[in-house]
Amino acid sequence: MEDSYDIVVIGGGLAGAILAYALAAGHYRVALFEARPFGAADQPSYDDRSVALAFGSQRILDGLGLWSTIAPSATPIKIIHVSERGRFGATRLHHNEEGVDALGYVAPNREIGRAVYARLASQHNPEVIAPASLRDLTIGSSQVDLTVDTGADGISAQRKALWCRLLVAADGADSEVRWRSGVGVEVSNYAQTAIVANVTPSRHHDYTAFERFTDTGPIALLPMSEGRCSLVWTHTPEGAEAALRLGDAAFLDELQDRFGYRLGRFITVGARHAYPLSLSKAREVVAPRVALIGNAAHALHPVAGQGFNLALRDVAVLAELLCTGSCDDPGDRHLLTRYARLRAADLRRTMRFTDGLARLFSNPFRPLAYTRVVALLTLDLVAPLRHALARRAMGLSGCVPRLTSGLPLRELQ
Ligand SMILES: Cc1cc2nc3c(=O)[nH]c(=O)nc-3n(C[C@H](O)[C@H](O)[C@H](O)COP(=O)(O)OP(=O)(O)OC[C@H]3O[C@@H](n4cnc5c(N)ncnc54)[C@H](O)[C@@H]3O)c2cc1C
Numbered sequence: 001m002e003d004s005y006d007i008v009v010i011g012g013g014l015a016g017a018i019l020a021y022a023l024a025a026g027h028y029r030v031a032l033f034e035a036r037p038f039g040a041a042d043q044p045s046y047d048d049r050s051v052a053l054a055f056g057s058q059r060i061l062d063g064l065g066l067w068s069t070i071a072p073s074a075t076p077i078k079i080i081h082v083s084e085r086g087r088f089g090a091t092r093l094h095h096n097e098e099g100v101d102a103l104g105y106v107a108p109n110r111e112i113g114r115a116v117y118a119r120l121a122s123q124h125n126p127e128v129i130a131p132a133s134l135r136d137l138t139i140g141s142s143q144v145d146l147t148v149d150t151g152a153d154g155i156s157a158q159r160k161a162l163w164c165r166l167l168v169a170a171d172g173a174d175s176e177v178r179w180r181s182g183v184g185v186e187v188s189n190y191a192q193t194a195i196v197a198n199v200t201p202s203r204h205h206d207y208t209a210f211e212r213f214t215d216t217g218p219i220a221l222l223p224m225s226e227g228r229c230s231l232v233w234t235h236t237p238e239g240a241e242a243a244l245r246l247g248d249a250a251f252l253d254e255l256q257d258r259f260g261y262r263l264g265r266f267i268t269v270g271a272r273h274a275y276p277l278s279l280s281k282a283r284e285v286v287a288p289r290v291a292l293i294g295n296a297a298h299a300l301h302p303v304a305g306q307g308f309n310l311a312l313r314d315v316a317v318l319a320e321l322l323c324t325g326s327c328d329d330p331g332d333r334h335l336l337t338r339y340a341r342l343r344a345a346d347l348r349r350t351m352r353f354t355d356g357l358a359r360l361f362s363n364p365f366r367p368l369a370y371t372r373v374v375a376l377l378t379l380d381l382v383a384p385l386r387h388a389l390a391r392r393a394m395g396l397s398g399c400v401p402r403l404t405s406g407l408p409l410r411e412l413q
Contacts, residue, residue, distance in 0.1 A: 005031045007322070007330050008146060008164040009126070010134045010177050012036075013045030014109065015294025015311040016170025017116045020126040022064050022315060025409050026323035028330055030126035031164070033148055035133045035171075038117060044172070046113030048273060049196050050230040052077065052209065052222050052305035054104045056395030056404040057312045063403035069115035075223045076102035078207040080393060085214040085258060093390045103394055106209070106222045106230060135159070137167065137180050144289050144331070166331035167290045168318070173280050175296035183292065184283040190358060192217060193240035194302055195233045197272040198224065199255065203264030205229055211303070214258045218303050218358075221263070229263070231255070232302050240274050277301055279355055285347070286340045289331035291318055298347060301358040309395050310350050316401035317342050323409050324402075342399070353392065 005028075009020045012034025020032040036043045053061070053074070061067040076095075080103060083090035095103050120128050129150055136147040144167045151157035169177035178185060205223040212219045217234035224230050233255070235243055243251060252266040259266075280299045285292045294311035318339055327335050391397045395404065403409060 003031075003160070003162040004143075005029050005127075005162065005164040007031075007166045007168065008033065008144075008162070009168040009170050011169070011171030011175075011294075011296065012128065012130060013043075013170065013172060013294065014051075014112060014308055015296075015315060016168070017113070017120065018061075018064070018066070018312065019168060019170060019293060019315045019319060020128070021066070021116055021119055022319035022409065023322060024123060024125055025319070028322065031162075032120070032126050032128045032130075033132040033134065034128070034130035037131045043113065046110045048108075048110070048198075048271065050106050050108045050198075050222060050224060051112070051308050052104055052106055052220075054305075054309045054393060054395030055100055055102065056400065057309045058102075058105055059406050060312050060316045060401075060403040063316075063406070063408055066112075066115050066119065069118065070107050070112055073111040073225070074105040074107040075225055076207050077104045077106060077209045077223060078102055080209045080211070080390075081262075082211045083213070085212060085260070091386065091389070093386060093393060097387070098390050098394065100394070102207075103390065104209075106224055132160075134171070134176050134180075137177065139167075139181065139288055139290065141288075164331075165289065165329055166322075169290060169292045169296040170294050171296055173278075173295045173299035175282075175292070177290065178282055178292055178296050181287040181290045183287050183290075185280055186283065187278055187280045190277045190279065190301060191237060192234050192277045192301075192358075193237050194275045194277055195231070195235060195240055195243055195272055196275060197231050197233075198228050198270040199231050199252070199266050200226075200228050200268045201263035201266050203262075205263060210259075210262065212259055216258065219255070219259055220303070220305065221259070222305075231269075233258075234277070234301075234303065237276065244272055244274060275302075279351070281351060284340065285314075285343055286336040288333070289336075291336055291339055293318060298351060300351060300354045303358045304354045304393075306350050306354050310347065313346055313395065313401065313404070314343060316403040319409055320401050320403070345399070349397075 007028050007030045009016045009032045012032050023030045078095045080093040132150040138145045143163045145163045148160050149157045169175050204227045207223050210221040220232040221229040282297045285297045293314040300307045
């Protein structure tokens with residue numbers, strides 16, 4: 001007999017696992033299928049990176065009851081400092097100007113994964129099946145028929161047929177669900193690679209997140225525990241290969257030269273990992289009986305640390321529509337149209353902002369360099385502009401879902 005679910009989520013990375021957990025607040029039978037085994041070292045979503053969580057994202061995680069488990073490993077961001085190497089002008093966003101304890105937090109991806117999977121393991125709904133990979137799907141008018149391979153490898157794999165009324169694509173930038181649902185995607189290659197590593201400087205970061213634009217690509221340094229910083233350093237692909245080949249001391253010298261001495265001397269660097277960067281944007285975030293979230297809908301340049309924050313807002317809006325509405329069919333056309341409509345402005349603005357930043361600051365054209373200096377100085381001097389930028393960085397601009405407003409997903413009965 002075929003298994004049936006109200007909602008199936010394909011992809012148990014950061015976005016899919018949190019959505020599946022959030023849906024436990026509704027009355028639906030939910031299944032989550034993830035290709036990698038639990039706790040696998042090569043799980044692509046919960047690797048050694050740390051993620052900058054906007055203030056609004058912390059509220060979403062708190063509203064879902066996940067923040068208390070993540071908080072011990074998270075570091076507050078009290079100041080955001082934006083500057084350009086070799087040019088005058090910088091912008092500083094302060095938490096006290098915005099009347100909050102922190103503009104956001106930095107949390108290790110692995111710890112977010114641990115927190116959400118521990119919760120998922122403690123309840124029957126959603127059912128979590130891993131390792132399991134989507135093989136095929138057929139969309140009908142009232143259900144989606146799926147074929148999934150479960151098991152760790154080709155030998156022990158078992159083919160399983162099931163159906164659901166709503167299928168959620170949370171299977172990353174190369175989403176199989178997106179492709180099989182006939183949703184097109186626009187991909188633009190930045191010809192850039194991010195090198196990610198943890199570094200320890202001699203001076204404490206004082207809970208400041210630095211974004212420094214250099215002629216060879218932006219450098220982000222995010223505050224972490226024990227005075228360490230999470231480094232995201234964008235290079236050309238050739239520059240990244242060369243930087244990965246350097247010994248630790250030479251790598252730190254190079255970083256020192258590009259970043260300067262605001263944090264004193266860089267003393268140690270941990271393991272370095274490379275991530276090729278591209279912008280991918282699904283043409284639609286819904287198809288009949290299908291909703292796209294996270295990287296499956298939009299994968300961004302990490303320059304402004306917006307990708308996961310955007311994904312969490314997808315999760316908050318979709319979970320709110322599914323858990324608070326009166327509709328019995330989770331794949332209802334009107335519900336999905338509403339999801340697409342509610343997400344449109346945020347997706348458009350955030351992608352335009354991030355893409356614009358990535359391109360503006362990687363262009364050596366001289367008049368643009370002056371534009372950047374003027375922009376940074378103006379932002380630093382004009383409080384309302386700074387406030388608008390801070391609201392965006394905090395994930396609070398535009399129409400916000402209930403969880404971002406600090407409200408529970410559902411009214412308590
Ligand atoms: C260098 C770097 C730094 C970043 N820093 C930040 C930051 O500071 N702040 C921020 O907000 N964002 C940041 N991001 C973005 C953030 O990492 C992504 O937004 C986030 O990983 C999206 O999660 P996801 O779950 O949508 O997709 P993914 O992380 O890609 O997860 C997809 C999941 O689906 C599974 N899967 C794939 N195919 C199948 C299948 N056929 N069947 C079943 N399962 C499948 C995969 O195993 C994986 O677990 C950064 C990104 C990069 C590259």
